[in-house]
Amino acid sequence: MKKIIVDMMGGDNAPEETIRGVLLAKEELSAELLLVGNREVLTAKAAELGVSLDGFEIVHTEVEITMEDDPIVAVRTKSDSSMSVGLKLLAEDKGDAFVSAGNTGALFTGANLLVRKLRGVRRPAIAAVLPMTPPVLLLDSGANLSVTPEYLEQFAVMGSAYMKKMMGLEAPRVGLLNNGTEDHKGTELQIETYQLLSKNPKINFVGNIEGNAVMFGACDVLVCDGFSGNILLKTMEGMGKLMLKTMRELFTASAATKAGYLLVRSHLGEVKKSFDASEHGGAPILGIAKPVIKAHGSSKAKAFKNAIRQALVAAENDLTEELTEELAILSERKKAEKAAAKETNEE
């Protein structure tokens, strides 16, 4: 059975929702769980909630990285925090994957420093699962603000491997986020990346994707720099909130619309669910030697459990082996291309 290491102290709702989350996970998933956090705090909170963590293996830590901590400083100075200890346990093969709802920057930095990158990876990426139907994997979603075409090609390869292994897609459609669909669109970064992706025989590149096509099934994997990815992600989030607010206002506008609400209420749940990111788990950090999943900072128990499930599926499906293999193929091809180019030059 796979063992998932869980940061119990990270996130806005820890430890209450992380406790409820691991209890849900224990019920629903075939996985061993290794909890990292303050044993006294966890036990007391569990008692307060009328539940018990008996039977869970707990690695005791007394320090926590907060949402306000500077990521790099936190990883360096809080090496005994629940997040750092969890990552070190992962690096030491004490578990098969790691889940945390804590400080995103610290988790990314910590994963890079404490668990190491996969062989050949230029820059790991944080991939967000956009809650569309079907879901879209967006990478990078904010960890790498400045990127090169080579990084983006690796993101495309890693994103493809993820969607193959995790969602069972045979040939995930990879799109490049851009300000138009024509191949000459974008800045130098997008123009060069378009060429790289077009020439890569191992990915199913479907071309440039505009912001208004992302949510209508234009691609399965969307590649971009972390700045644009963050803008896209947050704008979608904000518009989703605005949509819910607008519907609330609509349904409370008058006695008639209130009556209308009662008639559609049962279907509204499905609508909400179809836009609920937590249904899909968390954001995988791709390019790290072992699966690391960032659960949303505001995760409730179910979302946290879903992130644990996602970590389990990644571990069971040998996601990192697939990533390693695909990255090695890419690296070999690049070497061969270089050698061929050199030969041509010498002739």
Add this chain to the structure above:
Amino acid sequence: MKKIIVDMMGGDNAPEETIRGVLLAKEELSAELLLVGNREVLTAKAAELGVSLDGFEIVHTEVEITMEDDPIVAVRTKSDSSMSVGLKLLAEDKGDAFVSAGNTGALFTGANLLVRKLRGVRRPAIAAVLPMTPPVLLLDSGANLSVTPEYLEQFAVMGSAYMKKMMGLEAPRVGLLNNGTEDHKGTELQIETYQLLSKNPKINFVGNIEGNAVMFGACDVLVCDGFSGNILLKTMEGMGKLMLKTMRELFTASAATKAGYLLVRSHLGEVKKSFDASEHGGAPILGIAKPVIKAHGSSKAKAFKNAIRQALVAAENDLTEELTEELAILSERKKAEKAAAKETNEE
């Protein structure tokens, strides 16, 4: 009375909707209109629609710039197109502002080449009016993919002047689109721009704005590079469409939800209207010596009329004079700063 020059041949729905649009404008607005386009085509289409363009001054042109034309090539080779002729009439003071629903890139390039930039402007910007309540002016929305902090400071100054003159705001709140709110967030571009905007005493800088805050009244003017602006704009557009689609599906899901629809129907119109960009007119190109308004390519009559109204308001309120003045103040301040820095160095 101000005279607005109108490109009758640009846009997806020309000339039918441009004809209906100028007829609406004639009814509702106190403005002279100077139409540019193919007289025979316009007259025939008007007859077909059962309306008349009698009494309108028409400058005859036989060539059109299409949506597929390359902007720079089109402006260079189609100097007798309705768009180019319209812009030249504007440059020759034959009218006070210009409106076109045609090729955005060609209009931007043409305005730069044929009408000239305002004194001191590094790069004009296309500003989009986001249909929020209250509206937000986003610039640049896609014309300038690569920018410098100096460009962005000018965008902030021009956007402020626009919102003052056109919306009557006293101290428009200027935000910088970024991937976080802290002052160190973003790439070098955002970090340096943050400093420039913070130090500028003439603008009401409210700091970094994330994508999920734009739609909740966080600022009146949102400054960014054209690539990010395009992503934001298109993502909002796509999410708006997804919202309408979702509501349609909700209300047709069952007999009960169909009955629910009848109860909320009268309020749905208001919801749709509050997200309707065409209510606000078009996208002003700021930094050009005279007002140029880009109507949306898919404009129907009302949207086109609203763009004409926007051009009229810009002309009546001396928008370009205000822009010139504010830019001159900025330029003086920059010179003074440079001189002071030089003196400090020499001491």
